[in-house]
Amino acid sequence: MVSQRLQPFGSTIFTEISALSREHGATDLGQGYPTFEGPESVKQAAIDGLRNGWNQYPPSMGTAELRSAVADRWQADTGVTVDPDREVTVTSGATEALAATFIGTFDPGDEVILIEPYYDAYPVGCALSGAVPRFVTLHAPDFRLDPEALESAVSSRTRAILINTPHNPTGRVFDRAELEAVADLCRRHDLVAITDEVYERMVYVSDHIRLATLDGMAERTITISSIGKSFSFTGWKTGWAIAVPELTAGIRAAHQFLTFTVPNAMQYGSAAALRIDDSYYGELTDLYRAKRDRLVEGLRRIGLEVYEPQGTYFVLADHRPFGFEDDVSFVHHLITEVGVAAIPPSAFYSISDEGKRLVRFAFCKDDPVIDEALEKLAEMG
Ligand SMILES: Cc1ncc(COP(=O)(O)O)c(C=O)c1O
Known part of the structure; x- marks a missing residue:
């Protein structure tokens, strides 16, 4: 039994793909999980947390240590001070922060503008809260935010x-002009801005600009x-x-009853992570830039039209040179015949069918995994 609200999201193509991928032992460039782990010192901090008594319920809003580490990191990145007691809420991943934001902030019938292609939790957030999504499409090859399209998505x-x-x-890493257009829209129409910045450390172009730092945006951005x-x-x-x-009030009201809190020792480890030396971030970016180049060059050699990513650890490519009907049949062929798992992006669109000619690969993988996938793909051509 699945509620009507969630029925459209119940069984996703991704579940089928990962099952198929496992069945065929495909090299996995599909799901966005790294095949390597983070810093040993951070892992050790979480272990210390477990050993040293960080094992009972922490405060619902998050431990004081993690909230102040988040606030200090924000200050270091933006120069802006936030109050860890009143302005930071720790959640079970960004996914719960999104759910709590939707449920705690919107009433049924409120409209929220979503950009497609999207992370699939966004339309689900609308479904959970009763908010109505209004979609604006980013078009290949530039995938730029179009201010006119944004404007025409606004209603009362x-x-x-x-x-x-x-x-x-x-x-895409949206540039200043695009984000200024979003800020302008928010100010003129009195909108809340929700920004999902989970890939903030994987940026290969100019700086990552945080919407909250633009004029008049701190008071309206989550x-x-x-x-x-x-x-x-x-x-x-x-x-x-x-x-x-x-805005934190709504998030905390929902979070209190969604998960109440996040495992104590993981918060302890996460606080240590956010206090890591700044050089860590530069090394991470260099690592990912090299992986991006490795995959992008390899895919181009094979004959795919690749949209070089400015950030994240994903790359989109146009699969039409291979003559498949759509992304799902292309990915099905990749998994079952070629032995490489990828993601069909049509699942990230609601109004446009542009996703059908695209395929998404992840490069958060060890180099031998990327190379193995490229070797298998090369045999297709
Ligand atoms: C855009 C985006 N936001 C949020 C998440 C989820 O983040 P977390 O694992 O912290 O819930 C993902 C994970 O794939 C993502 O791609």
């Missing part, structure tokens, strides 16, 4: 816009991020939302 019921930058799956991607511990599921007290 619009309450918010959700921006994911760096953007999964296009790899910034969401997590430990998973930045520290190669996606299983830790420890994230947070930063927002002024008025």
